[in-house]
Amino acid sequence: MSTLVASNLLLVSFLKLPSWSPMLPSRLSSSLRRCASTSTRNSFVDRLRTELTEIEAAGTYKNERVIASPQGAEISVNGDTVLNFCANNYLGLSNHPAVEKAAADTLKERGFGLSSVRFICGTQDIHKQLEDAISAFHGTEDTILYPSCFDANAGLFEAVLNKEDAILTDELNHASIIDGIRLCKAERHRFKHMDMKDLEQKLKDTQHCRTRLIATDGVFSMDGDVAPLQEIVALAEKYNAQLFIDECHATGFFGPTGRGSDEYCGINGKVDIINSTLGKALGGSTGGYTTGRKEVVDLLRQRSRPYLFSNSLGPSVVGASLKVFEMLTESSEFVDKIRANTHHFRDRMTAAGFTLKGSRDHPIAPVMLGDARLASELADDMLKRGIYVIGFSYPVVPKGQARIRVQLSAAHSIEDVDKAVDAFIECGKARGVIS
Numbered sequence: 001m002s003t004l005v006a007s008n009l010l011l012v013s014f015l016k017l018p019s020w021s022p023m024l025p026s027r028l029s030s031s032l033r034r035c036a037s038t039s040t041r042n043s044f045v046d047r048l049r050t051e052l053t054e055i056e057a058a059g060t061y062k063n064e065r066v067i068a069s070p071q072g073a074e075i076s077v078n079g080d081t082v083l084n085f086c087a088n089n090y091l092g093l094s095n096h097p098a099v100e101k102a103a104a105d106t107l108k109e110r111g112f113g114l115s116s117v118r119f120i121c122g123t124q125d126i127h128k129q130l131e132d133a134i135s136a137f138h139g140t141e142d143t144i145l146y147p148s149c150f151d152a153n154a155g156l157f158e159a160v161l162n163k164e165d166a167i168l169t170d171e172l173n174h175a176s177i178i179d180g181i182r183l184c185k186a187e188r189h190r191f192k193h194m195d196m197k198d199l200e201q202k203l204k205d206t207q208h209c210r211t212r213l214i215a216t217d218g219v220f221s222m223d224g225d226v227a228p229l230q231e232i233v234a235l236a237e238k239y240n241a242q243l244f245i246d247e248c249h250a251t252g253f254f255g256p257t258g259r260g261s262d263e264y265c266g267i268n269g270k271v272d273i274i275n276s277t278l279g280k281a282l283g284g285s286t287g288g289y290t291t292g293r294k295e296v297v298d299l300l301r302q303r304s305r306p307y308l309f310s311n312s313l314g315p316s317v318v319g320a321s322l323k324v325f326e327m328l329t330e331s332s333e334f335v336d337k338i339r340a341n342t343h344h345f346r347d348r349m350t351a352a353g354f355t356l357k358g359s360r361d362h363p364i365a366p367v368m369l370g371d372a373r374l375a376s377e378l379a380d381d382m383l384k385r386g387i388y389v390i391g392f393s394y395p396v397v398p399k400g401q402a403r404i405r406v407q408l409s410a411a412h413s414i415e416d417v418d419k420a421v422d423a424f425i426e427c428g429k430a431r432g433v434i435s
Contacts, residue, residue, distance in 0.1 A: 059373035070095035073411035088280035092411025106319025122312035149277035149288030155304035157184035218261030224358020252281035353434035363408035
């Protein structure tokens, strides 16, 4: 710093003048602003570096493994072919030939993208066909498509509720539900995870509100446990509340015919609003939706910001998704296969001494380990044995509840499942997880 700048800084300090004071020379004022800006940027970056160091020290830093193949039962990682047990590819449709062909055919016929939102010039006939197919699949009146289910959750609550209303949300709901609720002016009440006494108390406490909306995941993604929907429906009817469920980890594969957790729990037709995704079991690309009463969907088309201000789903995704719903309507093959694989894995792992959370019928099978570093290191051990799994720890799950979340797929053979269990047993014994 020059002598002139230094002396003027002392003058500024003495006079308590802001750096933009008209009494300062313009070049000096500019220099002071640049110095302050640089200092602020450095402070910001230093803070981020400190936080990253703390994350690494806690053993919760998340590295991205890069795959170089289509998504399937087998994938290529670091030049090796491994069995994949951590994808949301529940039905094995991400690289199914019929789905790929439908995507390619639609790409050729309808183009790559629409460069528009839906209400301007971004709605093709196939978008309406897909919305109709989803409504038919769920037995609902109407459906609205979004770029993702995160967008569907972000765009729902603000559009249909205001400060006269109340949302009652399970404390372990997905982050997208939490963020969507934050955007809404309605009263917010969290009830303890799947605790019906606490939910009923919250319903009693909010009887002054115009509309009460109970919000819950159908299946909770980190634990694989199923919401007690029969009890929730009974409370909703008793207290004249509406029910919303997020079905991202249920649609297409859970329940007797894969219709989701409402079918699994025997409450078909009693859920007011369902949000779900095309990006998991239903081909695994992108896209989400809200399905339910026509009035709800109509209002979302007028008010839901992620819908109004986001480009339409690409035609190839729409065409492939139409094919997926056609396949699921025609055959139970995929649903039957994922159920058999799930039972086989869970039964063998439990017999070996591992602690698993969640429903025996659901392909999310969290192997509970507790320690974050142990979860990460055990996942690395598994990869060396040709099994691709990921350790989950805080902040994705609560502290002290680290786990490896295994996800079964209809693309796995029974031999694949056995290989994964055998690797878990070998690695678990080496790490002292089981004896």
